Amino acid sequence: MTISQAVARTAKASAAKSDTPDQNSGARQILNATAWLLRHRGYEATTTRAIAERVGIKAGSIYHHFPSKDAIVERVINEGVLLVHKAVMSALDALPKKATPRDRLQAAIKAHLLSSLEHSDYTSASIRAFAFLPPELRKTCRVERRRYEDIWQQLMKDASEAGYIPKDVSLDAARLMLLGAVNWAGEWYRPGRVPIDKIATDFAQIAFGARRT
Amino acid sequence: MTISQAVARTAKASAAKSDTPDQNSGARQILNATAWLLRHRGYEATTTRAIAERVGIKAGSIYHHFPSKDAIVERVINEGVLLVHKAVMSALDALPKKATPRDRLQAAIKAHLLSSLEHSDYTSASIRAFAFLPPELRKTCRVERRRYEDIWQQLMKDASEAGYIPKDVSLDAARLMLLGAVNWAGEWYRPGRVPIDKIATDFAQIAFGARRT
DNA sequence: CGTTATACCTACCAATCGTTAGGGAGACTC
DNA sequence: GAGTCTCCCTAACGATTGGTAGGTATAACG
Numbered sequence A, B: 001m002t003i004s005q006a007v008a009r010t011a012k013a014s015a016a017k018s019d020t021p022d023q024n025s026g027a028r029q030i031l032n033a034t035a036w037l038l039r040h041r042g043y044e045a046t047t048t049r050a051i052a053e054r055v056g057i058k059a060g061s062i063y064h065h066f067p068s069k070d071a072i073v074e075r076v077i078n079e080g081v082l083l084v085h086k087a088v089m090s091a092l093d094a095l096p097k098k099a100t101p102r103d104r105l106q107a108a109i110k111a112h113l114l115s116s117l118e119h120s121d122y123t124s125a126s127i128r129a130f131a132f133l134p135p136e137l138r139k140t141c142r143v144e145r146r147r148y149e150d151i152w153q154q155l156m157k158d159a160s161e162a163g164y165i166p167k168d169v170s171l172d173a174a175r176l177m178l179l180g181a182v183n184w185a186g187e188w189y190r191p192g193r194v195p196i197d198k199i200a201t202d203f204a205q206i207a208f209g210a211r212r213t
Numbered sequence C: 001c002g003t004t005a006t007a008c009c010t011a012c013c014a015a016t017c018g019t020t021a022g023g024g025a026g027a028c029t030c
Numbered sequence D: 001g002a003g004t005c006t007c008c009c010t011a012a013c014g015a016t017t018g019g020t021a022g023g024t025a026t027a028a029c030g
Helices: A003-013 A026-041 A048-055 A059-064 A069-093 A101-119 A121-128 A135-161 A171-187 A196-208 B003-013 B026-041 B048-055 B059-064 B069-093 B101-119 B121-128 B135-161 B171-187 B196-208
Strands: none
Touching (some): A026 A048, A026 A069, A048 A069, A069 A101, A069 A121, A101 A121, A101 A135, A101 A171, A101 A196, A135 A171, A171 A196, A171 B171, A171 B196, A196 B171, A196 B196, B026 B048, B026 B069, B026 B121, B048 B069, B069 B101, B069 B121, B069 B135, B101 B121, B101 B171, B101 B196
């Protein structure tokens, strides 16, 4: 028995049984490792043995916590969408009442970028790895994604009615353009160069013009 | 021997030896099949056996035309970038001399979208599959990509000098936002719904405002 | 102290991966 | 017509994949 296993074992003693395992439980460590691998290596390269190695256990032991690899992946992807969903909602709620639709859009952009680029491998995984998931998996994960996209639909509608989007431009096109830009950011963003706040304000300014005072 | 093999064989007789194999040669069929698989299924799912099946041959026969799977993939990715590069250059050259920087940007957006969404599995593959390529492969393919991105760098510079981009916005951010939006389009675009021309004009209008007359 | 549950292990399975060796059949060359 | 070249085949290789069976050590509970 290795030291890390012993540590994990004693830590487990104080872990309460829950549907959402806490940070240091075995199940959570597996989810964390899977999220990292999905984000950085993609679905196929996220093997059960690679997951196990990151956790410090053997591949077979994974199946004590989850019934299959795809069950882990599905969980990670859905948690990733939920995290960015909550992050954007919180950012919007934290805004003053007098915030304009443009202010709200910029806040949403910033929250989305922060979640996917800095805070969460889960969110990044749900964006980057989604495209080439097995079809059945993509299907089940699509529900949570649609729910999240509804936020942006509403933000776009408000911005359009406030005159921030040209009348002859499709709202769907505007939403897809903005979500495309922020989702693609994971392909080029590197920590420590351009701060996310600057990226968010630049994106908002390009799409919706300077802030009206 | 199957009929399709016999047909391919007689067709091969008239194929001249060339570095860029013509459309119906064995090598080109393999590249086509690989491009399709990379676009729709991703790198890991693009197995030698899947490629062979789409061509109508056996997996081992691929190695008569290429030294390895990665050699085929590298070729497909690079040809994809070259294709969209040429498409954008042609579209810009076809513009009248009096075209504004904004006109040129919109034409480039349209050409990029057409190439990646309708015309070429190669271009689509080079965009969608690039992220999770093996590191060495990503490295060799990055050269051609940089060359293509230089076009957009120049387009952005011209647009900025003509006043289409706010002065306090980073040109890099503008370029990355626009390229992100068009590259992500492959994730949601479905043929026969919104025409690509409409998408291109909407994107240009959101980013650079209405066309000045 | 004996029982039970938890969390891990080893060792294996069938399937699939990229790749190779060796052979065969048609087509071109002399 | 013999020899060579092109293009494909079959059959296998070692490695790796997701997943399973059965065993073991620890902790908690009665």
